[in-house]
Amino acid sequence: MDAPRKFEKPPSARPSPQSPEGCLAVAIRVPVRIVVLVLVVPVRLVWDALVAGGRFLYRTVLRPVARAVFVWPWVALWRYVVVPLAKALGRLTNVLVLVPLVWLYRYLLTPVGHGLAWVARGVGDGLAWVYARVLTPVGHACAWVVTGVAALVGRLGRYLLVVPAGWLYAWVLAPVGRAIAWCGRGLLWLVRAVGTGIGVVLYWTARILLVLPAIGLWRWVLTPVGRVLAVVGREVWDALGHAWRIAGHISLAVGRVLGTLFRWIFVEPVSWVYRTILTPVGHVVRDLVLRPAAEAARGVGRVTRQVLAAARESARQARADFRRMVFGEPRQPEPVERREPMDDETRTLGRSTTVLTKD
Template sequence: MDLEKPAARKQPAPAPAGAPAEGCLVTAIRLPVRIVALVVVVPVRLLWDALVAVGRVLRDTVLRPAGRALLWVGRALFVWPWVALGRYVLVPVGKALGWLGYVLLVVPARWVYRHALTPLGRGLAWLGRVLVVVPSVGLYRYVLAPVGRGIGLTLYWTARVLFVLPALALWRWILVPAGRVLAVIGREVRDALRHAWRIAGYVSRAVGRFFGTLLRWILVEPVRWTYRNVLTPVGHVVRDVVWRPAAAAARAVGRAARQVLAPVRDSVRRARADVRRLLLGAPERPVGHQEAAHREPGRPQARTLGSSTTALTKD
């Protein structure tokens, strides 16, 4: 007899709080929309990934160096001359003109404003307050405001009955239900496009891996095998059998040629020196050098046991 309790069935996870309940409309819309979105989005995603790869290659190899070159040329032709013109011509001229305008216009205008226009403006403001503002305030407070309140209350209720209440009914009973249905459809279309885009990404990566593997086995691996098993041993044999003996023979020939040509060079050098001496004579030593040689004391000879240069053995 089996004493173990049967495993409890896995209960479905409760829906998160605030999530909309899925009805028959959602179930009827979701599957067709997702199938159509997958069929439409997969080719678009493959084309998009290919264009992105090509665009990256063009950006790194063509557009970025060309943009840097054009930027440097544009700076050299348009920015730097205008910067130099503004810094060394327009700025000093503008400072001079500003100082001249300040002296000729601002200082006199300030004096006129302070000593003439300000008192005149204060007087005109007080006449305007007495003649215009005070009567206007009284007219607004005691005449226009009561009349405006009555007219505004009438217009408010008229507009509320004619426009606000029909618009509120239209919004509550027609637009809100239609918006909910459209929101469900739009949400399902968005989810379908999102799933289709994700699946298309998986398909695109699988296609890219397939072509990469195919290219590696068709091109890279044969080239690597040929280099490792054919070209490398052949190169070693050529290096050990041909190149090194040839280099050693060339070095030996070079040494022998140098040894043969060394006496010839010495003979040519001596013959050229003899011809120069016969034609031009022996080169004269400079006078200063001769006088210095006469002035310099002679180098003492090395002492030997038989020499008698010491004071004890001098005759």
């Protein structure tokens, strides 16, 4: 008996039964969906067309224009103006501000600071001696005098103020305060009783005149109307979603049809013309016109470079001849005696002796 139970779904996994729908929802659903579908399909087609046009406009116009107008000028400004200017300002700041400040701190402020610290230490030692030898004894004497005066004043204040004030509080103020408090509690009880009675009267008056009519209006008028409006709104919302999805499928089919027509009418003819006509013509033009023209241009460039090189060499020779004619032959460098003899007397790899140790 327990074997089939393990194949059953747990209670939480079982689909809950749908709540039964009333006749009002069923009567509203079909006409509302038909009307909404008729109204939504053109809107969805226009929306999809606008989205496709916006994407094409963004990819082909807005993004390149924005990059050319906003991005590239700022990049060029940063790379060729701000960065060199910042480097120049950094170098000027280093030369005109940091180096003088370091020199001022090292050779002026530091010695002055050491001198001021030495003076401050001397002044501090003097003040410490004055505090220990002069101010401390004077302060102790003043404290002894002040302590005696305070003790005398405390005794006089106790017998002249504190004791009479305590007697006045215990025998006069406390009884009067208790009487006033008893009267206040009685007055508060009376006010509370009157306020409670007035509050009860106002509560029942407001309940009879306002609350009960409002409850009846909510229960017998607003609640049924709200339920009807909720059913209508839910059905309209569901109809809008259903119509929007159906319009999306219709728009997709229309877009595919238009794309297929565009491909048949424009793309495939252009591709066929490019493959069968323009490409062979381009190959012929390249082989018969462009390549010979490029070879001729390269030959003209080589001849031009050779002529320019010969002209530069002739000009160099002419300048050298003119310099020799005006200033004479240049002075030849005098021979310098070398440390080691040349020819056969120098050290070689095949010999074990050097010039200095050779006989």
